[in-house]
Amino acid sequence: MEEIIFCCPVCGKKEFSDYLEVQDHFLSKEHFLIQKCNFCGFRFINPRPAKSEIGRYYQSDEYISHGVKKNDFLSRIYGLARFFSIKNKFMVVKKYGHSGKLLDVGCGTGEFLSYCHKNGWEVSGVEPNEKARKYAQTKNNISVTDQLSLLNDHSGLFSCITMWHVLEHVHDLDETLETVKNLLTPDGVFVAAVPNSNSWDALKYQGYWAAYDVPRHLYHFTEVTMHTLAARKGFEVLETIPQKLDAYYVSMLSEKYLTGRANYLKSLIYGIWSNCKAKKKGMGYSSIIFILSLKRR
Numbered sequence: 001m002e003e004i005i006f007c008c009p010v011c012g013k014k015e016f017s018d019y020l021e022v023q024d025h026f027l028s029k030e031h032f033l034i035q036k037c038n039f040c041g042f043r044f045i046n047p048r049p050a051k052s053e054i055g056r057y058y059q060s061d062e063y064i065s066h067g068v069k070k071n072d073f074l075s076r077i078y079g080l081a082r083f084f085s086i087k088n089k090f091m092v093v094k095k096y097g098h099s100g101k102l103l104d105v106g107c108g109t110g111e112f113l114s115y116c117h118k119n120g121w122e123v124s125g126v127e128p129n130e131k132a133r134k135y136a137q138t139k140n141n142i143s144v145t146d147q148l149s150l151l152n153d154h155s156g157l158f159s160c161i162t163m164w165h166v167l168e169h170v171h172d173l174d175e176t177l178e179t180v181k182n183l184l185t186p187d188g189v190f191v192a193a194v195p196n197s198n199s200w201d202a203l204k205y206q207g208y209w210a211a212y213d214v215p216r217h218l219y220h221f222t223e224v225t226m227h228t229l230a231a232r233k234g235f236e237v238l239e240t241i242p243q244k245l246d247a248y249y250v251s252m253l254s255e256k257y258l259t260g261r262a263n264y265l266k267s268l269i270y271g272i273w274s275n276c277k278a279k280k281k282g283m284g285y286s287s288i289i290f291i292l293s294l295k296r297r
């Protein structure tokens with residue numbers, strides 16, 4: 001069943017323009033329309049599969065593991081990138097605190113949480129995928145629930161809440177952000193990493209840009225619209241940090257969608273180019289980490 005969006009999820013206005021039609025290159029091969037709010041510029045797929053229907057678009061082991069069990073070059077690169085990515089994520093968290101309760105929403109198999117636990121944090125997670133959740137619970141020994149709303153009675157307890165490429169997946173954006181606000185300590189930080197649909201690689205690959213990932217990605221943020229969303233929902237942006245490795249990984253996947261094969265050299269060059277453009281021309285990096293705090297009145 002399809003769900004039609006009548007009010008912009010960020011500003012509530014009702015006038016949209018068509019932005020881009022994108023195919024689900026990863027799984028269903030279906031086409032989806034990305035629309036743009038005429039007032040705040042927020043981009044989102046419309047119509048979109050209802051929450052009850054979205055599950056079938058995730059029915060691939062590869063989506064959960066991103067192919068880490070396979071031994072091909074792409075998977076090995078991804079495994080290596082994941083190792084550095086966990087360390088990088090931890091460095092971001094460490095900048096704002098060294099201990100306390102940390103919640104990772106969309107924690108997957110729990111590797112990041114496990115690393116944080118070893119480094120002084122009391123950790124818990126939210127993961128809707130049963131297989132990944134069970135793995136995090138049994139193999140990584142982490143307390144994980146399947147829904148964020150189940151934690152609502154832990155009001156004001158978390159000094160750090162992280163969502164690494166999760167916000168673009170949630171149907172109930174308002175409810176999710178309200179819950180995050182409720183769970184944070186007054187001086188806590190909310191770390192949200194999202195792809196940037198204004199980056200050089202997004203504009204270069206257009207409908208083949210892997211981070212559109214429709215219909216799993218419901219929203220297609222830019223630096224400006226993330227700032228607007230944060231302000232409207234009562235957050236302050238403390239800092240933005242680039243995720244430079246994403247430019248390479250996203251270019252590699254995009255190249256595969258566009259040409260049918262992964263061109264590693266080209267992806268490397270485009271990744272470097274995207275990061276250069278982001279730095280020198282201010283186009284914005286392929287993925288950006290936003291550090292948010294509760295707005296002080």
Ligand SMILES: [Zn+2]
Pocket residue numbers: 008009010011012013037038039040041042
């Ligand atoms: Zn809007």
